[in-house]
Amino acid sequence: MQLAMWTYEGPPHVGAMRIATAMEGLHYVLHAPQGDTYADLLFTMIERDTQRPPVTYTTFQARDLGSDTAEIFKQSARDAYERFKPEALLVGASCTAELIQDDPGGLARTLGLPVPVIPVDLPSYQKKENWGAAETLNQLVRAFAVRSDKPVSRLSCNLLGPTALGFRHRDDVTELTNLLGAMGIEVNMVAPLGASPADLARLPEAAFNVVMYPETAGATAQYLKRRFDMPFTTTVPIGVGATRKFIREVADLAGVDPDPLLATELSRLPWYSRSVDSNYLTGKRVFIFADATHAIAAAHIARDELGFKVVGLGTYTRELAREVRQEAESFGLEALITDDHLEVEDAIQAVQPELVLGTQMERHIAKRFGIGCAVISAPMHVQDFPARYSPQMGFEGANVIFDSWVHPLTMGLEEHLLGMFRDDFEFSDEVAPSHLAAEGETRTTSIGTAATAAAADAASWAPDAEKELKKIPFFVRGKARRNTESYAAELGLATITLETLYDAKAHFSR
Amino acid sequence: MNVFNRTAPASPTATDATDMPVLRQRGQREVFCGLTGIVWLHRKIQDAFFLVVGSRTCAHLMQSAAGVMIFAEPRFATAIIDDRDLAGLADANEELDRIVARLLARRPDIKMLFLVGSCPSEVIKLDLSKAAERLSKAFSPDVRILNYSGSGIETTFTQGEDACLAAMVPDCGDPDPAADDRLLVVGTLADMVEDQFVRLLNAMGIDKVDFLPPRNSREIPAIGPGTRFLLAQPFLTETARLLEQRGCTYLPAPFPLGSEGTTGWLKAAAGAWNVDDGVFDRVTQPGRQRAAKAVSLYKQHLAGKRLFLFPDSQLEPLMARFLSREAGMKLVEVGTPYLHRQHLAAELAMLPPGTMLSEGQDVDKQLDRCHAEKPDLVVCGLGLANPLEAEGYATKWSIELVFTPVQGYEQAGDLAELFARPLTRRQRLKV
Numbered sequence: 001m002q003l004a005m006w007t008y009e010g011p012p013h014v015g016a017m018r019i020a021t022a023m024e025g026l027h028y029v030l031h032a033p034q035g036d037t038y039a040d041l042l043f044t045m046i047e048r049d050t051q052r053p054p055v056t057y058t059t060f061q062a063r064d065l066g067s068d069t070a071e072i073f074k075q076s077a078r079d080a081y082e083r084f085k086p087e088a089l090l091v092g093a094s095c096t097a098e099l100i101q102d103d104p105g106g107l108a109r110t111l112g113l114p115v116p117v118i119p120v121d122l123p124s125y126q127k128k129e130n131w132g133a134a135e136t137l138n139q140l141v142r143a144f145a146v147r148s149d150k151p152v153s154r155l156s157c158n159l160l161g162p163t164a165l166g167f168r169h170r171d172d173v174t175e176l177t178n179l180l181g182a183m184g185i186e187v188n189m190v191a192p193l194g195a196s197p198a199d200l201a202r203l204p205e206a207a208f209n210v211v212m213y214p215e216t217a218g219a220t221a222q223y224l225k226r227r228f229d230m231p232f233t234t235t236v237p238i239g240v241g242a243t244r245k246f247i248r249e250v251a252d253l254a255g256v257d258p259d260p261l262l263a264t265e266l267s268r269l270p271w272y273s274r275s276v277d278s279n280y281l282t283g284k285r286v287f288i289f290a291d292a293t294h295a296i297a298a299a300h301i302a303r304d305e306l307g308f309k310v311v312g313l314g315t316y317t318r319e320l321a322r323e324v325r326q327e328a329e330s331f332g333l334e335a336l337i338t339d340d341h342l343e344v345e346d347a348i349q350a351v352q353p354e355l356v357l358g359t360q361m362e363r364h365i366a367k368r369f370g371i372g373c374a375v376i377s378a379p380m381h382v383q384d385f386p387a388r389y390s391p392q393m394g395f396e397g398a399n400v401i402f403d404s405w406v407h408p409l410t411m412g413l414e415e416h417l418l419g420m421f422r423d424d425f426e427f428s429d430e431v432a433p434s435h436l437a438a439e440g441e442t443r444t445t446s447i448g449t450a451a452t453a454a455a456a457d458a459a460s461w462a463p464d465a466e467k468e469l470k471k472i473p474f475f476v477r478g479k480a481r482r483n484t485e486s487y488a489a490e491l492g493l494a495t496i497t498l499e500t501l502y503d504a505k506a507h508f509s510r
Numbered sequence: 511m512n513v514f515n516r517t518a519p520a521s522p523t524a525t526d527a528t529d530m531p532v533l534r535q536r537g538q539r540e541v542f543c544g545l546t547g548i549v550w551l552h553r554k555i556q557d558a559f560f561l562v563v564g565s566r567t568c569a570h571l572m573q574s575a576a577g578v579m580i581f582a583e584p585r586f587a588t589a590i591i592d593d594r595d596l597a598g599l600a601d602a603n604e605e606l607d608r609i610v611a612r613l614l615a616r617r618p619d620i621k622m623l624f625l626v627g628s629c630p631s632e633v634i635k636l637d638l639s640k641a642a643e644r645l646s647k648a649f650s651p652d653v654r655i656l657n658y659s660g661s662g663i664e665t666t667f668t669q670g671e672d673a674c675l676a677a678m679v680p681d682c683g684d685p686d687p688a689a690d691d692r693l694l695v696v697g698t699l700a701d702m703v704e705d706q707f708v709r710l711l712n713a714m715g716i717d718k719v720d721f722l723p724p725r726n727s728r729e730i731p732a733i734g735p736g737t738r739f740l741l742a743q744p745f746l747t748e749t750a751r752l753l754e755q756r757g758c759t760y761l762p763a764p765f766p767l768g769s770e771g772t773t774g775w776l777k778a779a780a781g782a783w784n785v786d787d788g789v790f791d792r793v794t795q796p797g798r799q800r801a802a803k804a805v806s807l808y809k810q811h812l813a814g815k816r817l818f819l820f821p822d823s824q825l826e827p828l829m830a831r832f833l834s835r836e837a838g839m840k841l842v843e844v845g846t847p848y849l850h851r852q853h854l855a856a857e858l859a860m861l862p863p864g865t866m867l868s869e870g871q872d873v874d875k876q877l878d879r880c881h882a883e884k885p886d887l888v889v890c891g892l893g894l895a896n897p898l899e900a901e902g903y904a905t906k907w908s909i910e911l912v913f914t915p916v917q918g919y920e921q922a923g924d925l926a927e928l929f930a931r932p933l934t935r936r937q938r939l940k941v
Contacts, residue, residue, distance in 0.1 A: 001563075001589045001590060001595055001600070001602070001604035001608075001609055001611065002590045002592060003587055003589055003590075003609045003612060004566075004587060004588050004589075004590050005584065005586075005587045006569075006570045007566060007569045007573065007588075009566075010566065010567070010570040011565075011566040011567040011570060012558060014570065032660070033629045033662040033663045034539045034543055034661065034662040034663065034666060035541070035542055035543025035544075035545070035571065035629070036543075036567060036571075037538070037539065037540050037542075037547075037660030037893055038542055038543075038546075038570075038571045038574055038575060038893070039570075039574075040540070040892075040893030040894075041574060041891075041892040041893045042574060043897065044892065044893055044894070044895065044896040044897060045892050045893075045895075049896065049897070050895055050896060050897060050900035051897050051900070052893065052894070052897050055538075056538060057538050058538070059537070059538050060663065061538045061663050061664070062632065062661075062663040062664045065633070065663070076537075076538070079537075079874075080933075083874055094567060095565035095566070095567045095629070095630055096565070096567075096629035096630055096633055096662075096663070099596075099630060099633045099634060100633060103518040123593070124565060124566065124567070125516065125565070125592050125595075126592070126593045128566065246810070259536075281617065290656055353640060356580055372777065413898075439539070445563055502535055505617065
């Protein structure tokens, strides 16, 4: 048993729902008790879908357990086929139905439905949402993709991985389609988003696959390589550097010249990062926790494209833990691999970052600590499905990332003014930067006080030192207090004087 | 409407309304399970923690239903069963003990812990009552440990509160003889609403009023043969049964939604305490007047509009009664997950004759009926609301009814406003 206050991923059948909901002409019959229909609201409320997910739940009850839950499943499958007339039926079990072992796949086959039935066995007590999505896509592609006897153009590819309820997946598809179009490469098929089972049959009509999100598309891309000898991309084009690398990789696969596209600067990020105001971004300490794809991409952008210092890197994607560990090592860090948000909270508190890049959960943690945060990955909330076009991939994605990561920080000129007027009544601790008014109001704990509590039995502060500490802008005061206290502890000092404060400042200056 | 398989229609009148024909269907239910009650119960009982013993699905449901976590460390969590527990590699009871110990060490403020059963824990027959007993001994007297089931195979949405309160009844002490003659109000109400009711009841001379659930675990009321109880919520079947078993007297009443319901509810208590009619009228008159005035502001938007209620919280018959009688709405269909005819007797008697009631759900067939009837306002769960809005229907999420203070005279206007808002919003929007 594992204690969970909050989970980064849902159960694997929710992953299957993300595939079914992304596709056309597919219906999912899920053997599940009453209550499991909650998953519908993820799509209708968080993503604001205008249609219910194409899912029929059998809704068995305790009194059915003694009699015939299998018959309930068969009736639901028959009714779902009659009502929705899908091209294919996906069948499976949620966690409770897995325990009663009715074998939805076997039952559905006995019905003699006139459409293909694809069973997906998703072990609920071992695996999670992203694995469920990857496995479902893989099973569907295995069932439907067929070798093409048409001539395959080198200038054609598939985009693999975008699902329903994905972080900016729809916009990423548009951005990549445009980017590939600029190189003369046609998108044969996007899967699963918008694809029907019949469309999946045509996947081998492209020359190669673009793996947009390894979490959901990795297994499928490997299958297509083994079965149909289709190569796939390994660079996820998030960030300017990664996008350029992606262009070269794709150009190589398609046999085109990448230089004309690389010669034009299509993102504002490089100039914005070099402009004067961005000097204040230098060395900002940033903590990153996300799915593996977005965590790795964020680390590179943070260090190489914004000049931040990455002080923490982690993921809840255990399937790609090895990749994240390697990346973290190259940053001189030990990766945090966990799905316990309390561990993430402890890690954030320990390194005291100035910016957190994370999921909806890290947004809550950062809010409690009064630290700026940008959401970079699922799981996310309704506000992370913006009305405007806001991809993460490609050059426009880099523009979006610049804006959304810099926004939560105290901006250059504003930081300067805060320092200059820190004794002014409008610049006191209680007044958050104007553009963060909403966040500031809900600030409850600051790292400063949390750290103080922990160090209560350490050195005490002399009144003049304490007074001086208060002159330090509140958003760096916690760090100053902690550094000074650890410096004093190191030297075994009983009292922190004005001298100690400035000695510590010199000691820790970067 | 070819999907009807109604029994032969009786001709319901106000007096035999409990014999109203009811459409019962079985199929996909678009409702939450009883675990969801934790979302409001943990806000109400402020030193209680709810530990669901279940699957990742349960944990995911809880955070989704709770609006993706408003509180960074809430007073609920899930002990997620994994394949080691199922394969017998780990002793589930030892695992649970370990998790409870870790949890309580982290949260010394917790004085009452509920172990909440789920579909998986019920199916694998994990005995949580034994676990609660064992753990109670280990953590006595600091923490009281109780258990109930919120599983979807046994409970629908608000029935989880019934199961929780029923689990607390054995913990209600015996009153000393001097504490005789108490009124117990059963069912979660907002603190503010409770205070309003206490003021009204005190003004009538009913001095000793207790609430279940209490605001914290040390205030669990004592009960005994001198206790008379009013239900504040319509979904408390098992709790009421256990209270009657302890000798408490049930006071039949409508539920305190709207002015009429509130008056009837207070009147049931007044009758039991022989409160003079003149006193009752004097005490309730200002509230009744304010409620009538507040509701009248919204009546213009609601009167004559046709209402379709999908089953969700079991509050549907009450809403239907309030909206038809006080706001002039026309009832197309009143769905409820479960219809307790005895507790709802007063409510059903007030519904217009011929009201179409449905119990249980086959969601696709019910949507067919909704489409055929084209109502002006649909009350439904969150899974259906946006798809129906996209088709052009105005909707009200029924979950707001259990999260918002809507009972009593002072909230009657707020209640009407909840239903008027989707309609007036559509008038405002020009896009």
